[in-house]
Amino acid sequence: MSIVELKDINFIYGKKTPYEIKALDDINLAIEENCITGIIGHTGSGKSTLIQLLNGLAKPSSGVVYIDGKNIWEKPKEIKKVRFLVGMVMQYPEYQLFADTVKEDIAFGPKNMGLDEKEIEERIKKSIEFCGLNKDILEKSPFDLSGGQKRRVALAGVMAMNPKILVLDEPAAGLDPKGRREILGGIKEYQRQSGTSVIIVSHSMEDMAMYCDRAIVMRHGKIVTHGTCADVFSQHKLLLDVGLDVPEITGIILELRAMGTEIPENIYTVDGAVEAIKHLYLSKERGV
């Protein structure tokens, strides 16, 4: 079942001014429940605008956004409820921390939801665990933490709201490879355990291949292709045409194929490549 449905969405910035820009152009899209969906595209392809539609931070110029089967703009006064249903972690979320202690900052969202102290306490405990944070961090000031820790705190603040859909805009931007792995791995783990539908916006094809189940490719405010990761990444030519890369390892595999190696072309992760090469090597040995 699809949890998000977009119907004939158009979004225009600066309508009726000389600076009119069409950010989203006639988008029709369904996003599946209980999996991780990646949105890929260049800067200015409309990714960020698209995700802002999902929790009502932006209102489409025309078209309807359905979350969980409901039109979110049916009652504009109740848009706050949608924000609790769709948790959103913006780009560089560490810059939105404000409270005296980490605990208070994480509690900000749940408090706005009107939960009681005990429930909040419980949720804070769970969310910091997913984000790989230690308990004794809770009483510290968020401004004393390192960059990576701050980002996890911000992430925990949204996770603690227990949203049905969790949207993340470039959650790993600017982190080192270890930090990337930890944060994206944590998100994947969270998705598996909680059954939340997760949407990740990213530039990195490698991350997409590693952590996403489905992918959406965007360009100039339109959706170029979407489907399971395997479906999307198998269209190498299309991806290269829209100016995106296939994952690096897929590039190597394609080169090998071009050189005449008999290796399957649908390989998107390093682990997959290792397996395939091992297999190829063993079958050759057996052949000899």
Place this chain on the structure above:
Amino acid sequence: MEASFGVYYEKDTVIHRLDPRTKLLFMIAFIVCIFVASDIYAYIMLIGITVASILFSRVPILMVLKGLKPIFIIVIFTTILNLFWTDGTTVLATWNVIPDFWTITIYKESLIRAGILALRIIILMACTSLYFSYTTTPIELTDGIETGLGFLKKIKIPIHEFAMMMTIALRFIPTLVDETTKIMNAQKARGADFSSGGLIKRAKALIPIIIPLFVSAFRRADELATAMECRCYHGGKGRTRMRALKMKARDYIFLLLTGAMIAGVILLNIYATGYKV
């Protein structure tokens, strides 16, 4: 941002090309003229100068008028104050609000004084915004201030530093506006509510925006300072400019006209037979 007051309007006209120092001198003279003028004909001349400037600069009049929106309340407020609470000799109307206790009297003189005051504010704002923001980029303006007031350095006033501070402040306005929108969106996504509740509740709701904004402003300031130091910035001493300001013939002509304006106002004040304010 809605206010169109303070937006550069790109066009290539005489007024756009004037040296910012010329504009500064003109504006000082113009402001003095507005407050010195005491004859109705002098005011007509000043209105004429404002309208002519707008026409010459080819900035749409509508745009200038829209830019005046923010001062509209001030204009109304001062007009009302002057209309009801100043004295005169010729009574136009009286109104017993509370008999024997509070009477409002409107005098002819108050009416005219209120009108003139409103007019002063309007042409003052129209002209300032036209010369300083519609036709001059902020960079040109600070350049003009720095070069024009350069003589103050001799008496140890750090004019370069002031100009640099102004340039940086102007440069970071759009950045901070951007940042504010982002932070607001992030907190809204966490269920923050900025538009309901009483005054205190709303003020409290701003804390999650103001703190991150301050933190990031300080961080930016720190980064900028480091970047400037890395490029060996050490104040204005010995610094040359890429685009040195130079007075052209048009600037001298314009200054002559400015002189004529001052002379005109003084002569009209003394000799004209229009209504005296």
